[in-house]
Amino acid sequence: MPWDKLANADVAFTFGDVILLPGKTEVEPSEVDLSTHIGEMGLHVPILSSPMDTVTEENMAIAIARMGGLGVIHRNCTVDEQVRMVKAVKRAESFIIRDVITVSPTDSVEKAKSILREMNISGLPVVVDGKLKGIITRRDVYFAENGSLKVEDVMTKDVITVSSGITPQDARKIISEYKIEKLPVVDKKGYLVGLITAKDVFYRESHPFATRDNKGRLRVAAAISPFDLERAKALEPYVDLLVTDIAHFHNENVIAATKRITNEVDVPLVVGNIGTYEAAEEVITRLDIAGLRVGIASGSICTTGEVTGVAAPTLYAVAKVSEAVAKYGSSAAVIADGGVRGPAEASKSFTAGADAVMLGFALAGTKESPGSPLIVGGKMYKVYRGMGSPSARSRRFVLDRYSKPSKDIAEGIEGLVPYRGDVATVIEKFVAGLKAAFGYVGAANITEIKIKAKMALVSPIGTREIAPHDVKPMDRLPHD
Numbered sequence: 300m301p302w303d304k305l306a307n308a309d310v311a312f313t314f315g316d317v318i319l320l321p322g323k324t325e326v327e328p329s330e331v332d333l334s335t336h337i338g339e340m341g342l343h344v345p346i347l348s349s350p351m352d353t354v355t356e357e358n359m360a361i362a363i364a365r366m367g368g369l370g371v372i373h374r375n376c377t378v379d380e381q382v383r384m385v386k387a388v389k390r391a392e393s394f395i396i397r398d399v400i401t402v403s404p405t406d407s408v409e410k411a412k413s414i415l416r417e418m419n420i421s422g423l424p425v426v427v428d429g430k431l432k433g434i435i436t437r438r439d440v441y442f443a444e445n446g447s448l449k450v451e452d453v454m455t456k457d458v459i460t461v462s463s464g465i466t467p468q469d470a471r472k473i474i475s476e477y478k479i480e481k482l483p484v485v486d487k488k489g490y491l492v493g494l495i496t497a498k499d500v501f502y503r504e505s506h507p508f509a510t511r512d513n514k515g516r517l518r519v520a521a522a523i524s525p526f527d528l529e530r531a532k533a534l535e536p537y538v539d540l541l542v543t544d545i546a547h548f549h550n551e552n553v554i555a556a557t558k559r560i561t562n563e564v565d566v567p568l569v570v571g572n573i574g575t576y577e578a579a580e581e582v583i584t585r586l587d588i589a590g591l592r593v594g595i596a597s598g599s600i601c602t603t604g605e606v607t608g609v610a611a612p613t614l615y616a617v618a619k620v621s622e623a624v625a626k627y628g629s630s631a632a633v634i635a636d637g638g639v640r641g642p643a644e645a646s647k648s649f650t651a652g653a654d655a656v657m658l659g660f661a662l663a664g665t666k667e668s669p670g671s672p673l674i675v676g677g678k679m680y681k682v683y684r685g686m687g688s689p690s691a692r693s694r695r696f697v698l699d700r701y702s703k704p705s706k707d708i709a710e711g712i713e714g715l716v717p718y719r720g721d722v723a724t725v726i727e728k729f730v731a732g733l734k735a736a737f738g739y740v741g742a743a744n745i746t747e748i749k750i751k752a753k754m755a756l757v758s759p760i761g762t763r764e765i766a767p768h769d770v771k772p773m774d775r776l777p778h779d
């Protein structure tokens with residue numbers, strides 16, 4: 300009955316409606332453990348970057364994996380381009396590089412020089428029929444001014460090598476002792492089987508909590524359309540996680556298409572977006588999934604709620620979905636997606652049942668997001684746009700994010716966000732804020748905050764009191 304719908308209307312709490320109450324604590328913020336899981340994959344930092352074309356390409360994915368989170372490469376591009384970006388993350392760091400780029404002794408120094416420049420690397424092993432004969436570095440080619448020189452004329456022939464069984468600790472010792480940048484790995488017969496670089500060894504040390512696979516490479520996720528089996532298959536050999544990127548996952552056609560992907564592609568899958576108990580119930584009982592992207596229309600660039608009147612605000616959606624996940628004993632991770640501007644919204648998400656948060660706005664202004672900063676009125680900004688904005692849709696690869704009748708309706712905006720410097724600093728601040736929140740509510744980790752933290756409603760008037768008020772801040776960027 301129409302009146303019953305109003306009389307029994309659900310309460311769609313949003314982040315701004317609630318606060319967390321302080322609780323007795325036995326943990327100091329520095330002791331808080333923020334680690335989480337998505338399927339089998341462990342993350343030290345429970346943050347994923349949104350698969351948006353102004354947020355996550357390879358630079359973002361590399362930076363965020365180094366900080367202990369996970370980047371989800373967007374799909375607003377050709378399959379080849381997306382595969383290239385995923386491979387670039389995989390190549391960015393690994394203990395032993397297996398697909399080594401090499402030259403032959405009779406190649407010209409000019410050729411070696413251009414490979415070094417184009418691939419942005421500092422040295423190349425020199426091989427004949429796979430056997431290591433030497434190594435040529437930037438330093439060698441830098442001083443080779445005579446254009447007719449060959450690689451064998453300038454390469455180092457007396458190369459220090461190691462075998463495949465070497466440990467990272469031993470590789471580090473050799474690299475430091477001999478002050479070398481490249482350490483070729485050879486088999487017993489002298490065939491080149493890999494390469495260890497000083498850069499990778501030192502990165503490992505300075506980022507011990509980075510998200511890495513069992514070969515020491517950074518982990519990376521990629522977005523797909525549930526209807527694009529071909530894209531999923533092209534990504535399958537390289538990617539650690541696939542994430543469906545569709546505005547309304549609770550749709551029979553979408554679920555049926557996703558079933559084909561889970562049957563044919565052997566990569567853990569996160570699906571979404573969903574926003575209700577019923578959607579979660581259906582998805583976790585029908586699909587074998589690693590996680591759920593949760594929240595509809597809370598994103599900073601979303602106009603879905605405004606245009607259609609339909610929304611499942613992220614806090615509400617996370618609480619509802621988490622109830623279904625608990626009831627069915629599902630291991631699917633709940634990922635709060637949309638409207639998480641900083642640690643405040645993230646800690647509320649965890650309290651409502653989330654295992655991780657997905658960030659668009661909060662990362663869009665960083666150095667590692669695609670595009671260069673713009674200067675407007677003396678201040679630096681970066682462009683951030685919704686995947687349903689007219690300009691993102693004009694690239695056409697994301698049109699199936701939305702249902703057929705709404706393909707021509709903009710469901711997102713394009714705008715500017717303040718430039719914030721590098722991702723590492725943004726994530727460090729975010730993590731510090733989260734740890735402080737966990738300290739206030741007395742939770743040592745994400746499991747505990749779900750159980751211990753309590754929420755309270757605040758009135759719209761009261762909201763003003765719990766933010767700086769009456770005093771004009773000297774220089775405050777939004778959410779800094």
Ligand code: XMP
Binds near residue numbers: 659684685687
């Ligand atoms: P934030 O608030 O972090 O939100 O900027 C990012 C999330 O918003 C979703 N997204 C959209 N939602 N129209 C929408 O309704 C859009 O154009 C759009 N683009 C992205 C997406 O879930 C993302 O992670």
